Amino acid sequence: MSSAQRSAERPLYRDNARLPVRRAGIDTYRQPVLYLHRDCLVSCAEGFAALTRVKVECGDRDVVALLNIVTGDWLSKDEAALSDAAWRVLAPKAGAIASFSHAEPPESASALRAKVFGKRLGEAEFESILRDALASRLSDIELAAFVTTCAGDRMDLDESVALTRAMVSVGERIDWGTGPVLDKHCVGGLPGNRTTPIVVPIVAALGHRIPKTSSRAITSPAGTADVMATMTEVDLEIDVLRTVVDREGGCMASGGNMHLSPADDILIQIERPLDLDSDGQMVASILSKKVAAGCTHVLIDIPVGSTAKVRTMAAAEAIARRLAFVGEAVGLRVGVLMSDGKQPVGRGIGPALEAHDVLEVLRNSPQAPGDLRERALDVAGAVLELLPGIPRGSGRIQAAGVLASGAALRKFMAICAAQGGFREPGTAHFVEPVIARADGRVGCINNRQLARIAKLAGAPLNATAGVVCSLREGDLVQRGMPLFHVHAGSRGELDYALDYANTHLDALSLRSEPS
Structure with a gap:
């Protein structure tokens, strides 16, 4: 066959490294992935190989995608397919044609490499890595390397401060004006420890602001947002959240739609399959979201037990020291409550089951799990005692009075009404x-x-x-x-x-x- 004949058989868009794109219908979570056939002329001409980082341009949008080579027949050699993550970024129209080229190395590549070889990073270097992560310019492999190099004792206190500030700088930040803004957080690892839906209405009923944003479950059977979603709307935009807090003093919403420390959400998803618990990153994760949410006073609950997330008192004390250091550096007053993590709290483990426990406590039911009630009062008291002028022990007394009077239940229902209405949690078949x-x-x-x-x-x-x-x-x-x-x-x-x-x-x- 002559060269002229071979050229005639090639698609017209081959010379410009262009191909029509279609949706692969494959969920790769946050990693944009490009699929090309192994005999694709564009791939051969450009020297693409599996796992090559490819810049895909379509219309006025572009994305850096990881290349996967297709050896089967579901994709032709004259087209490209995009994973759901890549498709969402590019949003191509029907019949769209995209162009493909080798992606330039991400700006943060040198900082990431430096951390791999043990160099301490500053805020600017962390921010560069996080911005590249948010823009999908770093692959999951590169992010896994970053997470690993920050694990264990490979991140000192100053780096925790720098990472916390960088996480805040690449996301949204809420400003509530002057005055204390309270919050609480549990480091996790204890099934059924669902104190937040009890603590928030207690604190709000006493006239304090507590705009609580929580995450969905990552590795647990339920997160606070999952539990609250069985009773009310939790996926609130920032303007709606502001309205709820202005009206009721508190909220119990998911932080997923608010872009508060969004880089942290990416790192968490990388940490999950690696099963890495890094004190430095955990502290940066917690406190960056509190700063971004506009909080001034934060209570951290650390359950300690042999099968909890934090297994020894020595480990809990190390985390507490890091929390205090980083909190002071970023302008937060941080209190720590070390609690018993030997066994579950409440009876239910799972979103609706934990919600039923919460409602029994708020309704002062004789059948309410006593351990959940007492734990929630401990946490609420500790939150209140972060405020100036609240002596030790009096916070818990105030909290118990609000719960017993029914004021906490009324406030809980009012917050749910402001978030979209209350519904009773369901039951399993x-x-x-x-x-x-x-x-x-x-x-x-x-x-x-x-x-x-x-x-x-x-x-x-x-x-x-x-x-x-x-x-x-x-x-x-x-x-x-x-x-x-x-x-x-x-x-x-x-x-x-x-x-x-x-x-x-x-x-x-x-x-x-x-x-």
Whole structure:
């Protein structure tokens, strides 16, 4: 075949490295991905290989995408396909043609490489990395390298301050004007510890501002936003959130739509599959969102237990020191409450199940879980005592009075009404117990195992799924009685969770009673 014939067979847009684009229908989460056939002329001409960073331009938009090579026949050699993440950025019209070229190295590449080799980074260097991450100019592989180099003891206190400030600078920031703005946060790892929907209305009912934004669950069976979503609207824009707080003094919303420290959301999603818990990044994550939300006084709850996120008091004290140092540097008054993390709080583990516990406490029901009530009052008291002029111990007394009087419930309902209306949380279609196989007493409760069972049952995606456990350490158990109940939205999910639970009965380990 002559060169003229070969040229005639090529698409007209080949010489300019251009191809029509279509949607691949593949969810790659936040990573934009480009798909080209292995015989694609553009790919061959440009020297693209798998995992090449390719700049894709379509109309007046562009994105840097990671190339995946297609060896099957679902994509022709004369077209390109885009992952959902890339498609959202480019938003191409029907029949659109895109151009492709090698992407320039991201501006932050030198800073990232320097951190890999142990150099300390400053605020400008962290900000460069985060801006490139937000613009999808860094691949997940590069971000994983960054997260790893910041883990363990490889980030000092000054770097935590620099990273916190950088996280704030690349996102939105709310200004509430003068006066104290309160908040609280739990570092997590303790199933059912859903104090926020009780603390916020208590504090707001006392006339203080507490604009609480929370995340959806990342690795747990429920986050505060998931729990609140079973009772009211949580996906609020910033202007709506302002209206709610101006009207009621507090809110309980998801931070996902507000772009408060958005770079942190990206880093969290990278940390999750790596299962890395870095004190430096965790502190920057927590405090950057508090600064961005306009808070001035923040209470951090650190549950400590052998199967909690923070396992030793020494580890908790190290986190507390870092929180205090970074908080002071970024203008926050930070208080720390170290709490018992040996076992779950409340009975429910899962969005709707935890919501039922919350409502029982707010409604002063005789059946309300006492440990959740007491924990919420401890946290609310500690939040109030961050304010000037509130002596130690009096905050909890104020909180208990507001809860007992019904003022906290009224404020909770008012906040829900302002956010879009209140609804009762639902219940699961399928519920079955996990039965004790012997007599004994509960020796210890494995928080991680119970959380795992709740997730296998469908939580948090199925809001009514999860686990209900009323037993606590030291409780007497007789053979044949329920250890806990599994709630699920389908028979298949229920069976899946029960199968795991019955082969991992160490979720509640029993010790034999002396004869």
